[in-house]
Amino acid sequence: MNDQHLTFHKWSKTFGDVIGLRVLQKSIVVLNSEEAARDLLEKRSVIYSDRPRFPMLEVMGWTSGSLVFLRYSREFHETRKIFQNQLSRQACLVYQENQARQAFILAQNLLRCPEGLEAHLQRFASSVIMEIAYGHHITSEDDPFLRMAEKINELTAGVGPQGSNIVDLFPILQKLPEWFPGAWFIRYAKETYPTYRHMRSYGFDEVRKEMANGTAKPSFVSLNLETLAREGSENEYELERLKASAFSLYGAGTETTSSAVHTLVLALLLHPQAQRKAQEEIDQVVGSGRLPDFGDRESLPFVECLMYEALRWHPPAPLGVPHQLMEDDVYKGMFIPKGTTIIANIRSMTLDEKLYRDPDTFFPERLLPQPAGFGEPYPDCVFGFGRRVCPGRHLAEASIWIVLATLLAVFDIRPIKDEYGNDALPPEEFHTALTTHPAPFKCSIRPRSDKAKSLLL
Numbered sequence: 001m002n003d004q005h006l007t008f009h010k011w012s013k014t015f016g017d018v019i020g021l022r023v024l025q026k027s028i029v030v031l032n033s034e035e036a037a038r039d040l041l042e043k044r045s046v047i048y049s050d051r052p053r054f055p056m057l058e059v060m061g062w063t064s065g066s067l068v069f070l071r072y073s074r075e076f077h078e079t080r081k082i083f084q085n086q087l088s089r090q091a092c093l094v095y096q097e098n099q100a101r102q103a104f105i106l107a108q109n110l111l112r113c114p115e116g117l118e119a120h121l122q123r124f125a126s127s128v129i130m131e132i133a134y135g136h137h138i139t140s141e142d143d144p145f146l147r148m149a150e151k152i153n154e155l156t157a158g159v160g161p162q163g164s165n166i167v168d169l170f171p172i173l174q175k176l177p178e179w180f181p182g183a184w185f186i187r188y189a190k191e192t193y194p195t196y197r198h199m200r201s202y203g204f205d206e207v208r209k210e211m212a213n214g215t216a217k218p219s220f221v222s223l224n225l226e227t228l229a230r231e232g233s234e235n236e237y238e239l240e241r242l243k244a245s246a247f248s249l250y251g252a253g254t255e256t257t258s259s260a261v262h263t264l265v266l267a268l269l270l271h272p273q274a275q276r277k278a279q280e281e282i283d284q285v286v287g288s289g290r291l292p293d294f295g296d297r298e299s300l301p302f303v304e305c306l307m308y309e310a311l312r313w314h315p316p317a318p319l320g321v322p323h324q325l326m327e328d329d330v331y332k333g334m335f336i337p338k339g340t341t342i343i344a345n346i347r348s349m350t351l352d353e354k355l356y357r358d359p360d361t362f363f364p365e366r367l368l369p370q371p372a373g374f375g376e377p378y379p380d381c382v383f384g385f386g387r388r389v390c391p392g393r394h395l396a397e398a399s400i401w402i403v404l405a406t407l408l409a410v411f412d413i414r415p416i417k418d419e420y421g422n423d424a425l426p427p428e429e430f431h432t433a434l435t436t437h438p439a440p441f442k443c444s445i446r447p448r449s450d451k452a453k454s455l456l457l
């Protein structure tokens with residue numbers, strides 16, 4: 001289950017870039033090239049933008065009202081509009097102060113406790129989103145939002161890629177009683193359901209209380225509640241929709257972002273030359289007397305390539321989120337029936353040898369324009385396609401960039417030593433559930449100099 005994306009990629013070498021499967025009465029098409037994905041999910045997006053059902057996530061209470069899982073409908077269009085307005089490139093400029101502050105806290109946490117890398121990255125990603133969604137500032141490890149976020153990440157990790165669980169394949173199994181032998185998923189869902197429902201309501205209810213007291217900070221929820229009140233449309237349906245939307249910001253935006261940054265740290269560890277080159281670029285442009293800020297981004301082309309190369313090397317969502325076809329269609333002579341689940345194998349696209357030389361290798365220079373690099377394309381496919389393309393990509397890129405630039409400016413990320421004093425490098429090993437993460441690894445994260453350290457004190 002872990003490596004479905006690689007299995008499909010391997011099959012594509014024998015069967016071609018569009019693979020049709022029949023799994024227990026279900027028709028599935030896997031698109032393994034960017035060309036096929038753009039031809040269908042973008043050029044024919046009017047019939048390729050529905051979502052299939054995700055029975056396992058439904059049982060867990062994760063899907064209801066969430067944009068990610070909404071069927072292609074009026075509700076989808078209305079909800080998507082809200083996301084596009086509040087997460088547009090322009091709208092995201094407002095969040096930069098939050099992102100830079102959280103990147104600073106992340107660096108301070110790493111200085112204090114470098115072994116806690118994974119937890120610090122989770123906290124970074126959760127803090128950025130909680131502030132945008134609910135105006136909530138996470139200030140301590142005991143913050144109730146943080147505790148719930150940790151619980152949710154833990155529970156979601158047990159599910160596997162969307163649509164691949166036993167309950168997804170046999171939705172009828174939802175109806176089994178939890179005592180039924182082997183029905184672990186019902187027990188699992190029973191544990192997860194109240195946590196998801198509680199979390200969905202908790203942040204939302206807090207904002208409403210704060211608004212009533214006049215203490216609410218501007219946020220996705222407060223701004224939308226104000227709009228509803230102004231338009232006189234504050235009804236049960238709209239409130240539920242807003243509650244679900246705010247929560248789907250969290251669901252879609254935290255694991256993906258922390259996955260990308262975690263992968264970057266592994267890439268820096270395994271590729272010290274790339275790390276040094278990016279640090280030299282930062283030293284030249286920013287100097288050593290301050291931390292990088294968003295104003296430096298355009299002047300740091302190699303740092304930019306490093307970020308996108310990590311997204312290409314191991315995309316956070318290697319199978320994206322499945323689409324569903326709404327009418328019969330024919331593509332290159334292949335009949336695709338209405339109702340087919342369409343999986344965009346993003347991982348296969350980023351390993352495409354027609355686009356990338358030696359695609360398994362991490363090599364940021366490949367993205368630099370010629371003659372400095374190979375001029376290979378940025379991997380836009382990692383954010384999906386057409387009318388369902390990730391609305392959070394500008395926010396995500398800014399989060400990843402500011403963390404990368406901050407870490408490069410302040411720290412050296414190096415291998416730890418083994419018992420014989422040799423560098424102990426971790427393998428390039430990844431685990432995939434809803435998102436991909438590097439297998440836990442150890443490394444040394446130390447300030448580059450006393451001056452660098454002083455920037456965090």
Ligand code: HEM
Pocket residue numbers: 067068069070080083129248249250252253254256257260315316317320321322323382383384385386387388389390391392393395396397
């Ligand atoms: C590196 C980080 C991220 C990656 C790689 C990523 C990737 C994706 C992908 C592949 C999809 C599915 C697109 C499709 O169906 O074709 C998606 C959907 C989505 N993403 Fe992201 N995402 C990231 C961060 C974020 C963030 C930060 C947010 C919001 C705060 C977000 C919100 C969403 C939402 C709401 C959807 C569902 C859109 C829809 O169904 O219409 N994502 N993302």
